[in-house]
Each structure stands twice: as structure tokens, then as C-alpha cells.
Amino acid sequence: MLIQVQNGDVNGLKANTLPAVAADFGGIASSVQSLQPEVQRATITVTGVYGLDASTDQPGTASTQFFCGSPVVVVNFSNLPPGKYALALMHATGVEKPQQVSLVLAQSGGRWLLAGFFAKPMITAGHDGLWYWVSARKYKQMNGRWAAWIYYRMATDLLDPMDNISSPNLQKLQQETDEVKPGDFPSDKPVTVNSAAGTFQVTAVDTTTAFGGLDLEVHYSPDPGQAAQLRDPPSARKQVVGVMTALLAAHPELHDAFHGIWVHADQGTASLFALELPMEQIAASR
DSSP states (O other): OHHHHHTTOHHHHHHTBOHHHHTTOHHHHHHHHHHHHHHTTOEEEEEEEEEEEOTTSOTTOSEEEEEETTTTEEEEEESOOSSEEEEEEEEEESSSSOEEEEEEEEEETTEEEEEEEEEEESEETTEEHHHHHHHHHHHHHTTOHHHHHHHHHHHHHHHOSSTTEEOHHHHHHHHHHHHHOOTTSOSSSOEEEEETTEEEEEEEEEEEOTTSSOEEEEEEEOOHHHHHHTTSHHHHHHHHHHHHHHHHHHOTTHHHHOSEEEEEEEETTEEEEEEEEEHHHHHHHO
């Protein structure tokens, strides 16, 4: 199946897919087409295979858990039909952007057919999940809670092959992540940021590698007066740089944790203005 992915053989993979899944194959086909250029020349290594026997489960069971191996890996599924399944975990390495691929297989008619397909990168901005975990601990010791929180979440994303898998290491990682969650990080509601350029409502903070390095991606919602200033490029730049400098003043650890900051001024779903600057240029603009 992974050779079919490497060859971009979507139709061949669909032919090896459980009929109920093949009937709605668009999502898997899109994933394969996106993944194929990244893994075409990769070396595929099978890192784990687990047999999952749900043949005695009752139809309509809401949640099914499998406890596999030692130390125990827990695999969770929702609304899994009775049957025999397998989970294959693989790494595609030796390429610029190594990937981890997980296949859920179902036994049907004496064959193993594809029942689920998951792919995630193993590296972000040149570093793997273990590096981000170790770095998150360093920022935690420094009380750099924003950098620690973001790095812990990146470590989880890179180390967890599927969202429905749990292990002692992943549980430890989740526990450490929960311990550093900042109270002033925008999630369900905006966070107010004050600077010489004004007071801003930051609505979301994430990461991006769109400009090569690992940048902090920040969204804020300007008030009507701030939105009017964004029509003038020099005023817009001053306003957005004000958001950047305010964040760095409140959370100085971000300067070393990220290459730069990419700020978006949003009005509803529209972007009024956006600017990315490396940390050195932000410091020079203060």
C-alpha cells in the first residue's frame, strides 16, 4: 500500500480499500496526492504492527479500546464495526520532509484491506518532536510559558502518529503540556495586548514555516479606528509592529524560540493587512 502511495497509484490503493471506505475515498485520495511528492524516494520502515480483534464486539458499540504491547499502547476507536483489524505504523525517511504514516487495516474476505489512512510530518523547521519536547522543558524552567506551551504542542503533534493513540510517553508529554498552559494565551476568547501603538485584541496564535523558518503566526482584530489606520501603509506597518513588540515585551522568550512573527489584522474572515518580520528587524523597529 505504501508503494502505491509512493507511485501515486490512487486507483490501485482504492482497489485495496474496504468497500465502505472506498465509497467515500476523496479524503484519502487528496492525502495521497499531497503526500506522494514527499515520500516518492523515501525509505519505508515499519515501526510497529498491532492486531486489533473486535470480532466479539456488539454492533453499535460507541467506543472500543485496544491495549497493545509492553509498555502498553492504547488505541481508541469510535463506532468501530465488529471485525478483525490491524494498525501499521511506518516512517518514510531519507527525504527532505520525512513523514509518519499510519494505516488501519480490516480483514475482509480473506484479505487485509485499507480502512483508514493517516499521515503527519516527523520534522518541523528542521527539528523532530523529541527536540521540541526537550526545548519545551528548558523554556518551562525559564518560566517562558508561551514558548513552552507552543513547543510542547508541537512535540505532541510530531510524536503522536494518530490522535487516537496513547502511550506512557505520550501521557507524560500531555501531563507536562497541561502544567504549563498559560492563562493569557488566546483560545476561546481574545487576549488584550498593550503597546505604545495602542491596545489590541489578539484572537489567535499559532506557528508557521511559510517563510522558511519557524515563525509565530498572530491574528488580531482591530477596532474601527485601528482598521482605518490600516489603509495607510506606514501607519499599518507601525500598528502591526506595535503588536509584535508588545508580545515580545510580555513574553521575551519568544525572541529566541522563533525566527520571526507574522501578524494578520483581521476583519471577520478578511485580512486587512499582514506583515512578517524576523526578530532582529522587530527589535530594530522598536
